[in-house]
Amino acid sequence: MEDTWGQFKSFEGAKFEALSADFTREVSSLIGGQDLTACFQCAKCSAGCPVSDKVNIQVHELMRMLLFGLEEVLETDMVWLCTTCYTCQERCPQGISITDIIFGLKNMAFKRGIRPKGYVVARQGLFDTGRLYEPTDWEREDLELDDVPEFDINDIQKMFKKTGLLELEEKEDA
Amino acid sequence: MTEEYEVFLGCAIPNRFNNYESSMRTVAEALDIKLLDFDGASCCGTVVLKSIDETSWLSLSGRNIALAESRGHDIVTPCNGCYGSLKDTDHVLHEHEEQRNAVNEILKELNLEYKGAARIRHFVEVLYDLRDKIREKIVRPLTGLRIAFHPGCHLLRPSTVTGFDDPELPRKVDELLELTGATSVSWTLKLRCCGSPLLITSEEVATQILREKMESARDAQANCVVTNCPACHTQFDVQAIGLKDSAGESLELPALFVTQILGLAMGLDPEPLGLELNRISLDPIREILGIE
């Protein structure tokens, strides 16, 4: 078992000097990101979030960090401990696509090498086999289920080569 | 009228919940729903790939949709993860021209194109439409069964994408379950995520969430948990094995799939309902379920 995920555990003692307008712009261009400035910090998102009591930076705080252009947000445990349950997005009175924005942050963090190991393993597995898990044949035989339909892994790899799935890492981290 | 769908199984069901597929097929047959093989289906990508790289996820998932579309078929899936992934992809590709063009550029090499004609449904949506027919087929009432039904996140949210049920007060699957004479209890944390997506990041946090869920089910005096998703079921029927509260009391509850409950109440052959593959013992409710 691992400890709570993420290097950036608390605001305590943290100093934020450089506010990056570029970063805020980058986040705003994500799917769902355009509404960033509408957040009025009501914290309703955090009130229903299943991990609010398990992270040090809650989701409403994350939203404010985005607006302030604090790139440290990518190191908060909220990014990878977000279960993607969409409760916050469903309830936000300002209609902000919070979860979709967090997906974008996960993508950005992944590229910079800030990510749990399991995701790196899953990426390789998806590239190699096109699946996350393999069928359990004896169970299927017992229940008289047919084989799972087949596909050509070359098709999948052709796509992933085009999207550059295996080389997402930004140069300076590579 | 026979309804016809290509059935998208995903990876988790054939890997560890073949009883879900088998019970789904058994119920589908009894209700005259035709399930066609989904030739060429890969992983849906799920929130795992979406978290890594949006374009790769849209491509993988878009390819699956385009395959069914090329054969003129609609899609049904019994998995919330696959459902969320397919619906969400469909939504993004429909709404965002830039992404649609990018994905179609990639699909072109495979002689496929996403146009958005295939309808994507969860198996419980199809069942809900057939509730009158199901009501007529109930022969073995499950009186005394107190179900903590866990709808799961991606069946309900974001409601602008799934559009299935009230996202804050869902009742549709509960209504199906109550056709059997069982009670779908109201429990405080019913709508809360099961925590399963965190198994890849932190098993510790995933388990904390599960413990909270199970305590809530216990407080509501449920005698079983029912799901319609293999990812959620991994929490309730695998990770919950041996789970205890802070006082050391067991938090295990029998965990079943919606299709197993309906199949039993419809008096269908118990063999293909696959109950012997449920991992947490069904002993406390065997009598109510009418199984040996």
Ligand code: SF4
């Ligand atoms: S619910 Fe919406 S408006 Fe309120 S703090 Fe969260 S993101 Fe901001």
Ligand code: SF4
């Ligand atoms: S989607 Fe993520 S941030 Fe939003 S409520 Fe769920 S876990 Fe919390």
